[in-house]
Amino acid sequence: MTALVDDVTELLILWPHLAAALERDAGASVEPVVSGGNDPAFGLPVNADVLGALAHLRREVPFTAAWACGVVAEPWVGRDVEGHLRHMPRWHERMLVTAAADDAGRLAAAVRSMLRDVKLALGLRTPDRALGQFCPMHDEPLREMIAPGSEARLRYTRLDRAGRPIMPAVEWTRHDAAVCRYCGASWAPSQYLGLGRLLREADARRVQENLRSTPSSSGTSAGNLAAEGAS
Numbered sequence: 001m002t003a004l005v006d007d008v009t010e011l012l013i014l015w016p017h018l019a020a021a022l023e024r025d026a027g028a029s030v031e032p033v034v035s036g037g038n039d040p041a042f043g044l045p046v047n048a049d050v051l052g053a054l055a056h057l058r059r060e061v062p063f064t065a066a067w068a069c070g071v072v073a074e075p076w077v078g079r080d081v082e083g084h085l086r087h088m089p090r091w092h093e094r095m096l097v098t099a100a101a102d103d104a105g106r107l108a109a110a111v112r113s114m115l116r117d118v119k120l121a122l123g124l125r126t127p128d129r130a131l132g133q134f135c136p137m138h139d140e141p142l143r144e145m146i147a148p149g150s151e152a153r154l155r156y157t158r159l160d161r162a163g164r165p166i167m168p169a170v171e172w173t174r175h176d177a178a179v180c181r182y183c184g185a186s187w188a189p190s191q192y193l194g195l196g197r198l199l200r201e202a203d204a205r206r207v208q209e210n211l212r213s214t215p216s217s218s219g220t221s222a223g224n225l226a227a228e229g230a231s
C-alpha cells in the first residue's frame with residue numbers, strides 16, 4: 001500500500017466526523033457547547049476550524065479530482081467528496097504507470113495536506129511551530145521552516161463493509177525535525193549541525209544578493225513627506 005492509499009483511507013474515515021463535530025459544536029440550544037466553544041479565553045468558537053476544514057475539502061476535492069482526470073485523460077464526472085476520494089488511489093496509480101511521476105507526487109501531497117487540515121480540525125493534530133528561520137535551500141520564495149505538530153494516526157487491523165475501522169486505536173507520533181513545507185526538505189536533530197552551516201551560508205548569500213540589488217527606495221519616504229508638506 002502506498003502512503004496515498006493510507007491517507008485516502010484515513011480521510012474517508014475522518015470525513016463524516018467533521019460534520020458530526022460541527023453539529024456537536026452548534027448544539028447550543030439544549031446541550032452545552034462541547035469542546036470549549038464558550039471558553040472566554042479563546043473568544044472564537046472552536047467550530048471555526050471544523051467549518052474551515054469542511055469548506056476546504058468541498059472546494060479542494062472536486063478541484064483536485066478535475067485536475068487529476070485531466071492528467072490521466074479521463075472524462076470528469078461530478079461526484080460527492082467521498083466519491084472523488086475513492087477514485088484518487090486509482091488516478092495516482094495511472095499517473096505512476098504513465099510516467100507522470102511529478103503529477104503523482106502532487107496528488108499525494110494534495111491529499112496529505114487535506115488530511116492534515118481535517119486532523120487539525122478534529123484535534124488529531126497539533127499545529128506546526130514556526131522556527132523563525134528561512135529554508136536555506138531557496139531564496140525565492142523565502143519560506144519559514146517549521147517543526148511539524150504531533151499527529152495522531154488511526155491504527156486498526158481491518159475495515160468493516162462500510163469502510164469503518166474495526167477496533168481502531170489512536171496512536172500519536174511526534175516528528176522531531178526542521179521541515180520546509182515548500183520544497184519538502186527536512187533535517188533530523190542529528191543533522192542540525194549541517195543545517196546550521198547551510199543557514200549561515202544562506203544568510204551570507206542573501207546579504208550579498210541584497211548588496212548587489214541595493215533598493216533605490218531609501219529616499220522614498222523622505223520624498224513622500226516632502227511632497228505632503230508641500231501640498
Ligand SMILES: [Zn+2]
Pocket residue numbers: 135136137138143180181182183184185
Ligand atoms: Zn525549502
